[in-house]
Amino acid sequence: MTDSVKYLLAEDQMPKAWYNLAADLPVPLPPPLHPGTGQPLGPDDLAPIFPMAVIAQEMTTERWVDIPEPVREVYRLWRPSPLVRARRLEKALDTPARIYFKYEGVSPAGSHKPNTAVPQAFYNKQEGVKRLSTETGAGQWGSSLAFAGSLFGLEVEVFMVKISYNQKPYRRALMETYGARCIASPSPLTNAGRAVLEKSPDSNGSLGIAISEAVEVAAGCDDTKYALGSVLNHVCLHQTVIGEEAMVQMEMAGDSPDVVIACTGGGSNFAGLAFPYIRENLKGAKVRIVAVEPASCPTLTRGRYAYDFGDTGHLTPLVKMHTLGSTFMPPGSHSGGLRYHGMAPMVSHVKELGLCDAKSYAQTECFAAAVQFARAEGIVPAPESSHAVKGAIDEALACKAEGKGRTILFNLSGHGHFDMQAYTDFFSGKLRDPDFAADELEAALGALPKVG
Amino acid sequence: MTDSVKYLLAEDQMPKAWYNLAADLPVPLPPPLHPGTGQPLGPDDLAPIFPMAVIAQEMTTERWVDIPEPVREVYRLWRPSPLVRARRLEKALDTPARIYFKYEGVSPAGSHKPNTAVPQAFYNKQEGVKRLSTETGAGQWGSSLAFAGSLFGLEVEVFMVKISYNQKPYRRALMETYGARCIASPSPLTNAGRAVLEKSPDSNGSLGIAISEAVEVAAGCDDTKYALGSVLNHVCLHQTVIGEEAMVQMEMAGDSPDVVIACTGGGSNFAGLAFPYIRENLKGAKVRIVAVEPASCPTLTRGRYAYDFGDTGHLTPLVKMHTLGSTFMPPGSHSGGLRYHGMAPMVSHVKELGLCDAKSYAQTECFAAAVQFARAEGIVPAPESSHAVKGAIDEALACKAEGKGRTILFNLSGHGHFDMQAYTDFFSGKLRDPDFAADELEAALGALPKVG
Structure with a gap:
């Protein structure tokens, strides 16, 4: 077999429970705080805007949370999602690396959301x-x-x-x-x-x-x-179906990843693929976990780990996370889904504990990677997902330089069918890498709330 | 199980050969004619524009044509495609009918093409x-x-x-x-x-x-x-992977169709699903086969079965098919893929032999059906495919009126991700059903070439 190949699970191999990393964290997650009192938030504080079942999932430290059967029935419209060994991309890169991607763009809305x-x-x-x-x-x-x-x-x-x-x-x-x-x-x-x-x-x-x-x-x-749609614990929890499926599929492929890569905006698609692998790392496995973010909104790589508001209007609770400051306005880009000043508290915590790495890329190099990927594998990545593609290609080229055949797994979180204007701009040379205003970042970090 | 469910094949269940209906036709297909001499076309006449392997497939009457392994390797990027029992749609229609669709929108380009x-x-x-x-x-x-x-x-x-x-x-x-x-x-x-x-x-x-x-x-x-991309025999041949897979999947579902429905423009997606079922009908099965076309371009329902050119410039051979006349200009619509004056000669022949039915729908009723489908099953149909959706919904409503639970299978040939302007026009009330110029049709039919 010399060609790209997909690994499919039967429907009864779809996970029956979501995995909750909170159960295995060596240090517990700092709690969200009430913006008025500065005290840890209780379920009642959230009841006006979330249903109780969701609030319970936001706060639980149970390791496994059952997926209700009616949810699994809907998941079956597109899940289990495919895992693909990208042999055509490997060949195009002439790399000894083995590249796999989990493809979440098969959902009706076209992403992991x-x-x-x-x-x-x-x-x-x-x-x-x-x-x-x-x-x-x-x-x-x-x-x-x-x-x-x-x-x-x-x-x-x-x-x-x-x-x-x-x-x-x-x-x-x-x-x-x-x-x-x-x-x-x-x-x-x-x-x-x-x-x-x-x-x-x-x-x-x-x-x-x-x-x-x-x-x-x-x-x-x-x-x-x-x-x-992202950031909160229960959202990260729900996304872990991605990583749980991927693990079984990697076994089917007779392989296991040396490095796991996903893009981060609010953090949920990264959490979905990475958290199950972090669980295994906490038990002794040695998988390198890499979060990839836009250089124009570098929350994990240039933000501060501090309590901050989730919104610019300061109506939300305070959560401890990597933040560029809620008053920081990220420059415009075609990756609207990654353009957020904060980060999922659980992803930030994982980063602080040294359980994952982070790196950032400019958008034009990500589009170049996305086009190379599309020409090899046929799928046009969403601009957000192109950051993970770029991360995987860079890793594969590093393997080539070192003459080492590592196994790379990345999350292709969605397709770009509704983002073709971005590709049009890229081909016409109109796409630019927005300048990053370091002084504005300094000002926004200086204005962080004084708590925690 | 009360929910929609998909039937998936393993990769090794993907067909190893395409099915050629020409082998089983009770009356042979009228040959294409050279436009200058009026004589049946030979392979050499096509050699300047097609490779020899394709010309051989265009003319063969072998029943099965092997799918080369490199082609199957690429097919594996998205094939076998899913077959879905659309229980949510059945519920929304409150019909005793069982509705299945074969979904070809999973290909990288988003259709059966x-x-x-x-x-x-x-x-x-x-x-x-x-x-x-x-x-x-x-x-x-x-x-x-x-x-x-x-x-x-x-x-x-x-x-x-x-x-x-x-x-x-x-x-x-x-x-x-x-x-x-x-x-x-x-x-x-x-x-x-x-x-x-x-x-x-x-x-x-x-x-x-x-x-x-x-x-x-x-x-x-x-x-x-x-x-x-359509019309010719070899194109219909290649599309039969759709119907061959669907047959195995219907068996998996423990069911078999009473009626098979697909939209027709040039005829290839219809041929792909229907021809394998027509083979079974020729052996004694009794599946009703329905081609659905736009009322604005009603080739099978209002065209004439005659020799005509495939293009308006009269550079192509003459083929015997249902045609509105090569000088007929179908009114504009959002189903560009169905806006063709002619029809695959093999599909036309099948229609003439009474091996399939045909009906036509206006585009607004097709969009209404597509929206109902999207809200039930999550997939947004291409405007072309919405004709098949409308045909299936009509059949399901007929079942409801008769109190009979027939099994309906239709081909959802593609998604509408690149056609959202059509949906925008539909929601804003801008979408109209183009008038059909019966007098222009008469004129175009009067101008058909005098051959055959």
Whole structure:
């Protein structure tokens, strides 16, 4: 066999439980704090915006959390997802490395996001919630929650950052096809939105504003809850189906990874692939774990590990994480899903404990890697996922230089079908690597809240 | 189990041979004729534009044609494709019918087209061809050939109908990502293109003009051949992997179809699913076979069965098929892949022999069906495929009215990720059902060539 080959699991090999790294952490995770009192948050503090089952998962230290059968039934629409040995890419790189990727773009919404959108919709439905509110930047998360809502009969209201709403009408059309209502943020529908519009009627919006609007809607309606697509513990938990499946598939392939690579924005796709491997490392395995992030939003590589707000409007709890400062505005890029000032607290904690490495890449080198990948393997990566592709290719080229045949596993978290403008810009030479304002980072870090 | 469920085959269950319906036809297919002499075409007449292996497949009456191992290796990137029991859709329709769909949108280019693009690229590469030229309308075929070319190291030059070139920049970006060169047609690169531009500098182009340009390039260069994405016998042959897989999967499901439904433009995705079932019907099975086409381009339901040209420029051989007349210009629609005046001669022949039925639908009712499907099953259908979805839903509703639980199998030939403008137009109420000019049809049929 000289060609790329995929390893498929039978449906009954799909994991029956999510893995919770909190059960195995050598040092417990610092708790989230109430922004008013500075005290650790209790379940009641979160009850206005999340269903109890989700709050319980956010706080549990149980090692395994059962996946409800109705969630597994929906997962079966696309899971188990394929693991592919990328022999064509290996050949194109002329590397002795063995490159595998786990492909999450087979989901209906085209990324890993439905892995958590589906259980979140399920738990909300079970607790009698009628409507979910959320925010979305590039639209991957919004379309995933719209998809999940359509399956469980929940209304979904998505506050989409206005510049994306206007620039990405096709992501919006996808959400509407799934029956969701998509609102440009800032909107006149909320106090938070109106306050912004009063000051800046032409505001392009930001993820921070959109979060404030979505949380306000959920907090103000009894039948409405809020859903978040990354960062939180329960989101990382739900994504571990990726890594659990990958482990079984690597066994099928008769191989095991020396290095595991995933991109990080809020941290959930990285957590999904990496946390099961970190568990094995804590038991003695020696897999190198690498988080790859954009040089324009280098949370793990240049941020500070400190308590900070999750949003720019300072409505959320304080969480301990790597942060560029909630007032830092990352420059525009085509990887909207990685453009977040903070990081999943659990991923940050893992990094602090030395359980993973982090590196950053500029977007043009990631697009060049994505094009090389597409021409070898046929799949066009999402701009976010292209960071993991670049990380894997770099590692494979290092193997070549050293004459060593390491095994590389990376997470191809989604396809780029709704991001082709980015490829058009890349081919036309319009794509630039945004300058990184080190002085603005200094200012934002100086303005971090004084707690923890 | 109450939920939608997919039936997956192991890779070694992928067909090892394509099925050729020509071996089993009770009446042989009328031969293609040389447009100058009116005599049946020989292999030498096609040699300037097709490789010999492809010409042999175009003319063979062998029942089974082996799939070369290098082609099967590429197929493995996405094949076997899933068969899904659409229980969620059944529930939404409250029908006693059992609905299954075969999903071809899992291919890298997002439709069934790579099933033939890959072998065509392989055979050309084997015969020393350096470059392939082709035309594309909506872009499904062009991107599939671009994908196949990238895997076999062939240059690909795609003449894209100018109005689509301008309206669908993302399909173009996809072709460029795979390394193909995409040219707006009419172009100044060919005699055919220059002739049109001289008369009409602002011409929007047409599939007929683009075919002429692509054929001219292939005929004029020793190292270049032409590739066609539908209509011809070898294309229908390559697509039969769809139906052969579906048969095994229906057995896995412990069921068998009473009715098989697919949309028809040039006819290849219909042939792919239906021909294996027609073989079984010829041996005594009683599966109803239904071809579904757009009311705006009703080749099988309102066309004439006669010898006609395959292109508007009258450069191709004459083939016997259902045709609206090569001078008939179908009104614009969002189903560019179904907007062709003719039909695969083998599909037409099957229709004439009474081995299949045909019906037509307007595009707005197809989009309504597609949205209902997306909200139930998560997959957003391509506008072309939405015709099959509408056909299946209608059949399921007929079952409900009759209180009968028939088994329906349809081909979901591709996803709509690159067609979201059509959905946007549908939701905004901008989508109209183009008027059908019956008088223009009469005129075009009156102008059919006098042969055969």
